[in-house]
Amino acid sequence: MRVGYTSILSNALQEIEYASDSANDLKSNKDSKKLWKAWSELLDHYVKAVSAMRRATDQGSSKKWSDSLLEEQRRNKILQYAYQARDNANHVFEMTRRVEEPSVSLGKIIRITGNSRVTFRDNYIVDPQGVKYIMPNGQITTQGGRFKGGNFPREVLKQNEHYLVISEVQTRSGFYDIPNLDTKEENRANEIAECICYWLDKKKNELISLAKEEEKRSS
Numbered sequence: 001m002r003v004g005y006t007s008i009l010s011n012a013l014q015e016i017e018y019a020s021d022s023a024n025d026l027k028s029n030k031d032s033k034k035l036w037k038a039w040s041e042l043l044d045h046y047v048k049a050v051s052a053m054r055r056a057t058d059q060g061s062s063k064k065w066s067d068s069l070l071e072e073q074r075r076n077k078i079l080q081y082a083y084q085a086r087d088n089a090n091h092v093f094e095m096t097r098r099v100e101e102p103s104v105s106l107g108k109i110i111r112i113t114g115n116s117r118v119t120f121r122d123n124y125i126v127d128p129q130g131v132k133y134i135m136p137n138g139q140i141t142t143q144g145g146r147f148k149g150g151n152f153p154r155e156v157l158k159q160n161e162h163y164l165v166i167s168e169v170q171t172r173s174g175f176y177d178i179p180n181l182d183t184k185e186e187n188r189a190n191e192i193a194e195c196i197c198y199w200l201d202k203k204k205n206e207l208i209s210l211a212k213e214e215e216k217r218s219s
Contacts, residue, residue: 005214008052008055008056009056009207012049013207016045016200019196019197020201022039022193023190023193023196025038026038026042026164026190027190032162035163035164035189036099036164039193042193042196046082046196047086050069050070050083053069054070057069076195077179078180078195080176081176081178081192084169084171084174085169098167100160100163100185101113101114102145102160102161104145104158104160105158106120106140106156112142112145113142114145116140116141116142117139117140117142118139118140119138120135120139122137136152138153139151140152161186163185163186163189163190164189166178166189166192
């Protein structure tokens with residue numbers, strides 16, 4: 001390992017911990033405006049963690065592990081997308097940072113957001129097959145896109161939480177599509193975050209083992 005690797009290793013482990021914290025913020029944050037902040041911090045800590053791990057292990061007996069770390073990152077579509085998304089965020093400021101706000105939906109057609117009070121009376125929905133469904137009468141009140149009250153039957157309402165909308169990224173290295181298109185849009189960012197943290201945790205354990213072996217050789 002590189003001379004002075006212990007301090008670099010310590011910084012790498014700290015970045016991995018920060019990445020995990022950011023992933024938790026992304027999943028649990030109730031403030032829509034802070035979702036992009038959590039996402040950006042996750043990507044930043046992820047890239048810094050990888051850089052620190054590479055820096056600590058790019059010499060001596062650990063060089064092979066260092067090279068395999070980079071190769072594994074390149075081969076994994078999610079890890080590579082996250083790396084390029086961070087580069088894109090640092091250099092491209094024209095992109096739209098989309099967040100789907102909380103909402104209450106009625107079927108697949110009606111979606112109520114913000115602070116609203118909506119009254120339904122004598123309405124119906126026609127499905128793609130042309131079948132008419134009579135809608136119940138009633139009132140719905142929302143606050144910040146979340147159901148607050150009313151006399152509309154709750155069993156026909158769905159509460160939709162906010163989520164970050166990710167998109168394809170283009171950097172100097174090329175074009176990178178969303179790696180988990182088969183996942184529902186509202187779950188994609190969190191799925192990527194979980195993948196990053198799982199991989200970093202796995203690499204952390206391997207790195208700690210390498211450091212212990214290095215200590216034995218030095219003693």
